[in-house]
Amino acid sequence: MYKAVIRGVGSYLPETRLTNVEIEQMVATSDEWIQTRTGIAERRIARPDEATSDFAYLAAQAALADAKLHPTDIDLLIVATETPDYLLPPVACQVQARLGCRNIGAFDLHATCAGFLSALQVAEQFVKSGVHEHVLIVGADTLSRFTDYTDRGTCILFADGAGAFVVSRSDDRAARGVIATTIHSDGTYFHNLYIPGGGSRTPYGDGAKAKIVMDGRKIFKLAVNVMSSTVEELLQKTGRQRDEIDWLIPHQANQRIIDAVAESLDFPQEKVVSTIQNIGNNSSATIPIAVDTAIRDGRIQRGDLLMLVAFGGGLVWGGAMVEY
Incomplete structure (x- = not known):
């Protein structure tokens, strides 16, 4: 069996910034309250003429450049997203055409904020089995289009952007790469974080709210528990020790959640990567x-040894241990 390695990494953020001061004009809140509760000072937001496929394409380009590969080298393309440009076709097909890839397989993966790690696990299996040599995975979301800017509990969190990895095959078993992955779900928590309108149960135009609804307190506790347990699971699975991890990189949902996960694991804060202050929560793109x-x-x-861990609506969660 082959080794799956991270050959290239890239990302893209929209230029428009939505600050806490601007949100103060929308709902009854304050910069101090937002930063204390979430750690967010500003978030990146799409322009009216931008959509998820635009961000996915630009992040994919950056990852390909980092990997020193051409679009024609890619054998499979996966886009993890909850906010496609259209209900159909997949964003991945738009990105495949725009990049100039061959007529390869291209599909979207629907697993909320754990979508990118789900895509990484899928890519790992295709590469390790020898089916594909280079798989391009993208996490891209435009959550601002589905955010209720009259709800101060959610509008302070969500943002837009994209990130991408090129996952490639290596014959060298000693090469750096994906060491272990894991994905879980528990649908009994479905209603704690979801969008009630816009799907086949309640289509657009039938009076359902096509905006994010979240029970923040419930999600906070769940997030800390499942991300902490995922780290422990991967350590046990691989036989690695906590002090071997160079960087813990959790889903950027809320700084308090990030801090609580690190505290529960007794993991040093200086080895935790956090970008949420100036970027916000852009779902599958955060990691x-x-x-x-x-x-x-x-x-x-x-x-460096990286521990990637995420959770999202569903409830879904997962992690990956990667030697970069």
């Missing part, structure tokens, strides 16, 4: 954006 950010600013080096 690849955080990885790319920390690579570009020099924190993450080749050979």
Whole structure:
């Protein structure tokens, strides 16, 4: 069996910034309250002429450039998203055509904020089995289009952006790469985080709200529990020790959640990657954006051991241990 390695990483953020001061004009809140509760000062938001496929394409381009590959080298393309440009076709097909890839397989993966790690697990299996040599995975979301800016509990959190990895095959078993992945779900928590309108049960125009609805207190507790347990699961699965991890990179949902996960694991805060202050929560894109950010600013080096962990509506959660 082959090894799956992270050959390239890239990301893209829209230029428009929505600050806490601007949100103060929309709902009864304050910059101090938002930063205390979430750690967010501003979030990146799509322009009216931008959509998920635009961000996915630009992040994919950046990852390909980092991997020193051409679009024609890619054998499979997966886009993890909850906010496609259209209900059909898949965003992945738009990105495949726009990049100039061959007529490869291209599909979207629907697993909320754990979507990118789900895509990584799928890519890992295709690469390790030898079916594909290079798989391009993208996490991209435009949550601002589905955010209720009259709800102060959710409008302070969500943002837009995309991140991407090129996952490639290596014959060298000693090569750096994906060490282990895990994905879980528990649908009994379905109504704690969802969009009640816009699907086949309650289509657009039938009076259902096509905006994010969330029980923040419930989600907070669930998020801390499942992300902490996922880290422990991967450590046990691989036989690695906590102090071997160079960087913990959790889903950027809320700084208090990130801090609570680190505290529950007794993991040093200086080894936790957080980008949420100036970016916000862009769902499936948060982990690849955080990885790319920390690579570009020099924190993450080749050979570092990364622990990636995420949760999202569903409830879904998962993790990956990766030697970059």
